Amino acid sequence: MSHSPFNNLTIKKFHQGLVNKDFKALDIAEAYFKVIEEKDKEIGAYLTPLKDLAYTQAEETDLRIARKEAVGELAGVPLALKDNMLVKGERTTAGSKILNTYRGTYDATVISKLKNEGVVFLGKTNLDEFAMGASTENSGFHPTKNPHDLTRVPGGSSGGSAAAVAGHMALAALGSDTGGSIRQPAAFCGVVGLKPTYGAVSRHGLIAMASSLDQIGPITRTVEDAAIIFKAIAGQDSYDSTSVDVSYGDELTNPDFQKIKSLTVGIPEEYFIDPSASSGQGGIEPEVRAGVESVIAALKSAGIKFKKISLPHTKYALSAYYIIVPAEVSSNMARYDGIRYSQINHESEPSNLLELYTKTRSRGLGAEVKRRILLGTFVLSSGYYDAYYAKAQKVRALVKSDFTEAFKDVDVILTPVSPTRAFKIGERANDPLAMYLADIFTIPVNLAGLPGISIPVRQVKSEKENVSQSISHVANKHVTDLPIGFQLIGKPFREADILGLGQLYEKI
């Protein structure tokens, strides 16, 4: 096979080729590793390739096909895994030096589910340390670069997974999303990313960042691929008491487009603020606005109804999020004490236990992790708890009730994913607040526990779509440069609506 055979490969096409015996799973796994060996030196999507495991898994699928056994749609599919999910016996670092030598003690539930499907695990991908960041620059090992422009970030924290899929170094990937960590890198890299409803997918074996917000989801080339993977990983799990028993039917992967066309889509005014707005939250780039408007025009032409809505507490979501997350972080990070999981080399042997804790954590954890631990310790301390943590939980309730109200009138909400396209490496690295602002449109979705999907805005074909002259001009000029994503937000456990609408958009 030539070295770039994957440009149009999808899970469905892969499956057809595999069962038609056009190729073997091992051929494809080898071809992906060839691309990884050529390209990943400059992109840096992977932390730990899993070549031996991948080849063994691919051979197992090939053997089953040779024996004429029926195989599922995901058998042999080459997948990348964000390195905060445990794979038994394999190195799992969460992008942190403190876990440099740690190997998974058991399989995360999503991993065992995908192993049962016969998925091939190509490797563990890079992330901001413990998923704390929006650019993958905070990795304890190396930054990942955007395959569309190597001077720019791939987004984060699942930047390695998004870059692997965008760079044809994996057919699909898993990421995790606490405030946008699947959707924002998917948008920056021009791929699809689904953050499921909180509770739809088990978090067992996901290294926790903020437990009341974290969710695992797919990063893929098409919406249909995202639906196929989501269907395979969703479900209640006795190892995660926050997972919920929901029966997702066939509509995820085979939407009834007549039904989809009857959905009403809401456009929240608060998500289209101008840069000059007094909110101080940056506003959206004109190119992003034009891209999202082109999507609205395309969907309108397909018969979708739109309605203006208001989510009045949007502007407070960021503050609430950056109180709640550090609070949970400060608790979740307490386990990294130098006794469990992994070893940090000390200049001199610690003379007592307290010194071991302090030295290990100070050397093993990066600046953003320390910042969140300290911030979280503060907002939970007596005297400040009510002013910050309790207040943030109330604001979280208000953000959620905004959505509940809006969903009385509309079925799906459409917004940009991030206010800007991929920014330059280093541009925001020293300014935490600027980095946090990259997630202002995705954070409210996590606070409310809703499903959200990021889908690439297609290059605008102005003759085909009913877009006004000026918008199509701006869009044509810029959309081709860097990817732009739009976000669809659904009602709780209505992934079928956003996946269906996304699949409709892909067909227009």
Add this chain to the structure above:
Amino acid sequence: MIDKKTLEHLAKLARLELHSHEEEKMLHDLGKVFEHFEELKELDTESVVPLTGGTESKNVLRDDNKKQKPIARDVALEAFPHVEQGFLKVPPVFEEN
């Protein structure tokens, strides 16, 4: 607002040690973040019931029988860097004198 003394106290509670240059940057960054949090004060939340988790709070119960296969002792111990004869080895908890 967090001053140098508070920061040092927080670091001690969180078992972190900050170098003086780290301290300076941390105070600056946290200052900016807390400035942003000020906006929450304009919001009246007196009568709002807080949302304390990701899902509706309800009990998740199961029958009281052995279900989970425990992780084998030797496998669990692999996650600890210092092990001697099946025991965890740690520095002294108390110092002499």
